Amino acid sequence: MEIREERPLFSFGIIADVQYGDLDDAKNFTQTKVRYYRNALYLLREAVQHWKEGNKIQFVLQLGDVIDGFNTRHKNSENALRDVLREFEGVPFTVHHIWGNHEFYNFSRSYLMKSSLFTAQETQETANNVQKVVKKEADAAYYDFSPYEGYRFIILDNYDISMCGIGRDKDSPQYKEAEKILRERNRNEELNSPEGLVGLDRRFVMFNGGMGEEQLQWLRETLEVARQRGEKVVVSGHVPVHPDSCYVMCLLWNYQDVLNILQDFSDIVLAYFCGHDHEGGYHYDSGNEIHHVTLPGVVEVPPGSNAFGTVDVFTDRLVMHGVGQLDSRVMK
Numbered sequence: 217m218e219i220r221e222e223r224p225l226f227s228f229g230i231i232a233d234v235q236y237g238d239l240d241d242a243k244n245f246t247q248t249k250v251r252y253y254r255n256a257l258y259l260l261r262e263a264v265q266h267w268k269e270g271n272k273i274q275f276v277l278q279l280g281d282v283i284d285g286f287n288t289r290h291k292n293s294e295n296a297l298r299d300v301l302r303e304f305e306g307v308p309f310t311v312h313h314i315w316g317n318h319e320f321y322n323f324s325r326s327y328l329m330k331s332s333l334f335t336a337q338e339t340q341e342t343a344n345n346v347q348k349v350v351k352k353e354a355d356a357a358y359y360d361f362s363p364y365e366g367y368r369f370i371i372l373d374n375y376d377i378s379m380c381g382i383g384r385d386k387d388s389p390q391y392k393e394a395e396k397i398l399r400e401r402n403r404n405e406e407l408n409s410p411e412g413l414v415g416l417d418r419r420f421v422m423f424n425g426g427m428g429e430e431q432l433q434w435l436r437e438t439l440e441v442a443r444q445r446g447e448k449v450v451v452s453g454h455v456p457v458h459p460d461s462c463y464v465m466c467l468l469w470n471y472q473d474v475l476n477i478l479q480d481f482s483d484i485v486l487a488y489f490c491g492h493d494h495e496g497g498y499h500y501d502s503g504n505e506i507h508h509v510t511l512p513g514v515v516e517v518p519p520g521s522n523a524f525g526t527v528d529v530f531t532d533r534l535v536m537h538g539v540g541q542l543d544s545r546v547m548k
């Protein structure tokens with residue numbers, strides 16, 4: 217008879233696209249959904265309260281876009297950031313903040329590096345050395361950590377190559393590379409517009425980004441070391457990397473590079489968690505046994521519901537307990 221463990225090895229929280237702002241509700245760009253900017257803060261508060269009361273999660277993956285770009289119109293970016301960070305004050309778990317496009321509408325990369333949203337700087341070590349958080353490149357936010365022996369989490373910086381907002385200096389090689397990629401693929405004056413782009417090429421808009429060769433190389437090396445150690449790996453970023461897990465306009469520019477790497481390490485990679493596409497999505501890459509989970513965006517959740525979750529990690533499965541618009545799921 218198969219004996220299943222009752223308790224998970226460990227658990228973590230997930231939430232995406234809070235996009236808080238002290239702003240009146242308004243429709244999104246395509247006029248299809250309402251964004252509830254103020255209410256988003258209460259939904260974040262409810263999620264944090266849920267995790268505190270459950271008293272079982274070790275950490276949260278905050279999957280990016282924690283405040284909205286429209287805060288800049290009122291010069292309110294710092295206040296908005298202060299308000300969301302206050303929700304996490306004194307919590308009994310670690311919070312890993314991932315950077316999305318809205319972080320760069322509000323702040324420069326150098327500002328973010330010095331802020332509490334730069335969680336790669338934390339180095340926490342437990343007795344068995346499994347909670348070490350390792351920062352890599354000097355001006356990038358990708359890193360890895362091991363919350364539990366035998367498990368590794370990888371945080372990607374999906375806007376490493378980007379033209380978003382004020383993130384990258386216009387003279388930086390990364391900004392120039394992003395501009396070259398976009399101008400070659402997108403002939404519109406307004407680079408956020410997908411007009412004239414067909415199929416998967418609709419991802420070549422300015423609110424997406426790409427990952428540079430240095431980061432891709434680091435991802436390969438980190439997975440290689442994890443494989444040698446016999447670890448299982450969960451990867452996260454703001455932007456989806458599988459075309460079947462999201463609306464194609466929200467895909468990472470060089471999603472195929474990342475997918476190839478994840479698939480090369482399909483023996484150890486369990487899942488990829490992200491946000492960005494506010495509709496949310498899910499795809500099981502059955503050939504490689506990798507789960508791609510795109511969380512619904514909190515900012516577009518009407519009052520009375522929510523969109524966050526808790527993932528229990530067992531030796532043979534991840535069990536995602538969704539609240540509100542995030543579906544619950546057992547991922548073998």
Ligand SMILES: Nc1ccn([C@@H]2O[C@H](COP(=O)(O)OP(=O)(O)OC[C@H](O)CO)[C@@H](O)[C@H]2O)c(=O)n1
Binds near residue numbers: 245
């Ligand atoms: N078709 C579009 C869509 C957007 N824009 C402009 O791009 C900027 C970012 O858009 P925004 O909807 O705020 O980005 P999110 O990250 O919140 O959402 C991504 C997906 O849309 C969610 O499903 C902003 O300046 C828009 O005005 C555009 O020009 N054309």
